[in-house]
Amino acid sequence: VVIEAVEGVLEDYARRGVAAFADWHAQRSRLRAKLAGLIGAPAESIGLTSNTTAGVIDIALCLNWRRGDRIVLFEGEFPANVTPWQQAARRHGLEIVFLPLGPYLSQPARALENLEDTLRAGARLVAVSAVQFQTGLRMPLDEIGAACQRHGAELFVDAIQACGAVPIDVRTASIDYLSCGGHKWLMGVEGTGLLYVAPDRIEALQPEVAGWLSHEDPVGFLLRGPGHLRYDRPVRKRTDFIEGGAYNALGLAALEAAVELITGLGVEAIFAHVQAYLDRLESGLVERGFRSQRSALDAGRSCILSVDPPGHDDAPRWVDALAARGISCSSPDGLLRFAPHWPNADDEVALVLEAIDAGLLSE
Numbered sequence: 001v002v003i004e005a006v007e008g009v010l011e012d013y014a015r016r017g018v019a020a021f022a023d024w025h026a027q028r029s030r031l032r033a034k035l036a037g038l039i040g041a042p043a044e045s046i047g048l049t050s051n052t053t054a055g056v057i058d059i060a061l062c063l064n065w066r067r068g069d070r071i072v073l074f075e076g077e078f079p080a081n082v083t084p085w086q087q088a089a090r091r092h093g094l095e096i097v098f099l100p101l102g103p104y105l106s107q108p109a110r111a112l113e114n115l116e117d118t119l120r121a122g123a124r125l126v127a128v129s130a131v132q133f134q135t136g137l138r139m140p141l142d143e144i145g146a147a148c149q150r151h152g153a154e155l156f157v158d159a160i161q162a163c164g165a166v167p168i169d170v171r172t173a174s175i176d177y178l179s180c181g182g183h184k185w186l187m188g189v190e191g192t193g194l195l196y197v198a199p200d201r202i203e204a205l206q207p208e209v210a211g212w213l214s215h216e217d218p219v220g221f222l223l224r225g226p227g228h229l230r231y232d233r234p235v236r237k238r239t240d241f242i243e244g245g246a247y248n249a250l251g252l253a254a255l256e257a258a259v260e261l262i263t264g265l266g267v268e269a270i271f272a273h274v275q276a277y278l279d280r281l282e283s284g285l286v287e288r289g290f291r292s293q294r295s296a297l298d299a300g301r302s303c304i305l306s307v308d309p310p311g312h313d314d315a316p317r318w319v320d321a322l323a324a325r326g327i328s329c330s331s332p333d334g335l336l337r338f339a340p341h342w343p344n345a346d347d348e349v350a351l352v353l354e355a356i357d358a359g360l361l362s363e
């Protein structure tokens with residue numbers, strides 16, 4: 001459906017030329033509503049982005065920082081959720097505090113106490129991934145959100161390793177901002193994404209990233225004759241003010257098709273399907289001497305299974321060996337990571353384990 005959607009846009013532009021623009025511009029509102037449905041948000045709280053990083057940068061630029069504000073980050077996070085905060089810290093004189101991620105896997109209650117102590121000492125924002133990219137650890141977002149609320153901190157979530165396969169709800173987790181690229185678990189293509197801003201946070205954002213399409217009635221001067229070209233129209237007080245210019249229409253059509261499919265299957269059902277797949281894969285890999293990084297607690301599990309190979313530094317070699325047998329996985333931060341989704345059938349597990357056996361024999 002993604003391929004058909006992309007071809008559909010190309011064919012439409014080929015046939016109608018610029019006349020196709022208005023329809024594909026309007027597609028953005030349809031897509032925002034569909035993305036909103038995936039995370040329990042109202043449609044007007046969603047803006048479209050070009051990747052996860054773009055959403056982090058938007059918030060890092062638009063927050064009304066006060067000198068000395070503290071930002072809480074995590075040691076081991078994917079850098080997309082670190083660099084823009086470091087740049088904001090440099091520009092505005094902010095302080096960054098790194099907390100360790102390890103305790104969230106081994107002693108989550110202790111980890112949350114540590115966070116609570118840090119927040120008690122004062123923090124403006126906590127930025128965290130919903131699911132950690134290397135271990136697949138699903139963070140206790142509801143508890144982190146509640147702690148932020150108790151201490152007046154804002155919560156920013158990078159959801160690219162969750163959204164589309166792991167249930168996530170911005171309301172139950174009291175999330176203020178959420179950014180997610182469209183090319184991982186949403187199964188769109190690269191160059192698209194979404195940013196959520198909680199309705200009660202939009203007013204305080206400064207429009208530092210506004211462009212020509214950020215105003216109220218931004219395209220009237222192109223469609224409705226003379227007299228509509230003005231520069232004093234207000235910038236929208238909605239998250240889509242971040243959509244300042246022309247966008248990747250092909251990518252957004254791809255994303256809509258992918259999200260429709262995911263919504264049709266249901267994220268809960270996808271999650272359950274992947275857990276059954278990973279249960280079997282995990283036990284097979286552990287039997288063969290791989291050390292699983294998967295949380296012992298259901299609440300800490302995502303759709304990622306990462307393992308430490310028997311020869312500790314060998315993950316990239318395993319990625320190549322498995323790729324040669326048509327099995328696609330990756331080696332983030334030295335772990336061997338499997339990330340199956342709805343198209344991956346249960347009977348693949350036996351094939352993966354056979355490939356592992358062949359690799360172990362050839363060692």
Ligand SMILES: Cc1ncc(COP(=O)(O)O)c(C=O)c1O
Nearest residue numbers: 051052053078080129133160181
């Ligand atoms: C947690 C996390 N955030 C962000 C990204 C990527 O960010 P972007 O969509 O900006 O390329 C990745 C992986 O590519 C990731 O694992």
